[in-house]
């Protein structure tokens with residue numbers, strides 16, 4: 001089968017297409033013919049090997065996993081002899097997790113992995129786009145912030161994958177949402193359901209005179225010391241971006257003070273938790289609470305172009321790579 005591969009860190013040109021052995025399902029495995037997969041900011045970071053911190057996951061000198069990609073949608077084409085929950089012909093979506101490997105014609109996932117039947121009525125490209133950012137935003141808001149109806153939340157980086165999912169999920173939880181993004185993305189963030197928007201090129205949200213129960217820095221561009229002043233008493237600051245500062249402050253604020261700082265690594269959650277979240281996402285999507293927004297799609301062979309689009313920062317929604325099986 002064809003796979004997008006890379007053997008060294010760098011610009012999108014390090015990506016190539018190779019013929020690699022097709023995976024063979026073990027007794028509990030599900031083999032999926034990939035139709036559409038996301039290219040995310042995390043894929044771009046893992047490709048570049050920067051920031052250097054990311055190499056803790058991908059390998060210090062060169063990438064351990066040769067094929068990137070996490071979230072995908074496709075059709076089950078084979079199952080191991082002990083698989084009971086999926087059958088050949090099922091239309092599924094999921095996440096390969098730390099193993100990566102979704103940017104290929106076929107993807108192998110354990111039946112106990114992050115895999116679920118796609119929401120009804122969506123094409124594969126839409127199903128994987130609706131998944132964009134959700135497996136990060138949902139645990140941050142539900143498990144770490146315990147966001148509830150009537151609370152005020154600010155989402156920094158509200159036009160990005162994680163931020164856009166957070167805006168939609170926060171509205172579903174009944175919160176009042178302020179989204180922070182650049183000028184060109186204000187309309188997109190409003191259309192996702194944000195009650196208020198702040199243009200970070202014009203205004204610093206930490207000086208805008210409003211306070212919040214939760215500040216979710218989905219972009220990882222602010223800091224707890226600066227954001228603390230806009231947190232209400234008992235408020236929570238969440239960050240997706242690891243740094244020594246946030247790691248120390250998350251330990252310190254667990255014991256001291258009435259405002260908490262939280263960093264989490266949602267990609268490392270057990271696959272069974274992610275599978276549960278996929279089923280929840282299917283319900284929310286079928287109820288019209290979450291909707292896919294596709295920026296551009298590229299054939300598998302043009303994966304480097306897809307990475308360039310992600311690197312540009314211009315995208316207004318999900319960037320996908322698709323195979324010949326995806327509906328046009």
Ligand SMILES: NC(=O)c1ccc[n+]([C@@H]2O[C@H](COP(=O)([O-])OP(=O)(O)OC[C@H]3O[C@@H](n4cnc5c(N)ncnc54)[C@H](OP(=O)(O)O)[C@@H]3O)[C@@H](O)[C@H]2O)c1
Pocket residue numbers: 040041042045133136156157158159160161162163180181182183185200218219220221239240241242264265266267313
């Ligand atoms: N900890 C975890 O478990 C976890 C899991 C997944 C991802 N992540 C990390 O989360 C981060 C975001 O991921 P993503 O997929 O959402 O990335 P993304 O889709 O590229 O979005 C990043 C957003 O950051 C915004 N931004 C850039 N500079 C900003 C600034 N100065 N102030 C406010 N916003 C700014 C951009 O907004 P504009 O487009 O409006 O300029 C962009 O939409 C990445 O660093 C990723 O590695 C962490």
